[in-house]
Amino acid sequence: MGKGDKKSRRGKINSGTFGVRRPRIKKRVRPEAKISVDKKAKTKA
Template identity: 80%
Template sequence: MGKGDKKTKRGKINRGTFGARRPRIKKRVRPETKIDIEKKGTVKP
């Protein structure tokens, strides 16, 4: 159980892989990036 073990977190870090023991951290989308303040909606007459 250590660096050579495929199933442990330390082994995943050593190999540079991901899995159930070391899932990838997903980037969260910030609300500021979704809404553009610069863009203004056009008003229909």
């Protein structure tokens, strides 16, 4: 267990990889960014 161990967290940090022990932190998409409140849906009248 240490920097040379590929399965440990410290080993993943040292080698710069991700896995089960050190998952990637995903950025959340904010719902306000998806739907703009200012623009209204145009309807044919």
